[in-house]
Amino acid sequence: MKITPEPTDCLRCGACCFSQLPTYVRVTGDDWVRLAGAAERVAHFIGHRAYMRMSDGHCAALAVRVDDAGAAEYFCSVYAQRPQVCRDLARGSPQCQAEREQKSDRRPGTMR
Ligand code: SF4
Ligand code: SF4
Numbered sequence: 001m002k003i004t005p006e007p008t009d010c011l012r013c014g015a016c017c018f019s020q021l022p023t024y025v026r027v028t029g030d031d032w033v034r035l036a037g038a039a040e041r042v043a044h045f046i047g048h049r050a051y052m053r054m055s056d057g058h059c060a061a062l063a064v065r066v067d068d069a070g071a072a073e074y075f076c077s078v079y080a081q082r083p084q085v086c087r088d089l090a091r092g093s094p095q096c097q098a099e100r101e102q103k104s105d106r107r108p109g110t111m112r
Contacts, residue, residue: 009091014074015103016089016096017062025052025059031083038078052083057106 019025027035027043027050035043042061043050053060061082063075076082089095 011073011075012071013100014058014062014064014072015106016086016099017074017076018058018103018106019054020057022046022054023049023051024054025083026085027051027083034081035078035083036081038081042078 023046027039032039032043032050038061042059043052045051058064059076061076061078063077065073065075067073076086089099
């Protein structure tokens, strides 16, 4: 198993916000209400269900900034209003570790 070092914080990771699946982040009715004015911008319906929009291989609400040293920082632009599924993924949990292992080569726009 590939060992990925523990990030100092989620700002240096962002792995769980990456996917090529258009239905990766489910947005429930309660989530949509919590997103309020941001809902139409960051989420949309696919069939009868709502999901976060995906862009460049990650959730469209994820903002990525690369500093002068080339290190990326990842910000959830709707952090206080993020969907429940994002709230439920605890940093350091087995799911978090699996995300980091599976997506260790993530890069915006290039993730496979
Ligand atoms: S919860 Fe885990 S996988 Fe998600 S950004 Fe934080 S450290 Fe990375
Ligand atoms: S809503 Fe925020 S925490 Fe959830 S996947 Fe999108 S960017 Fe990541």
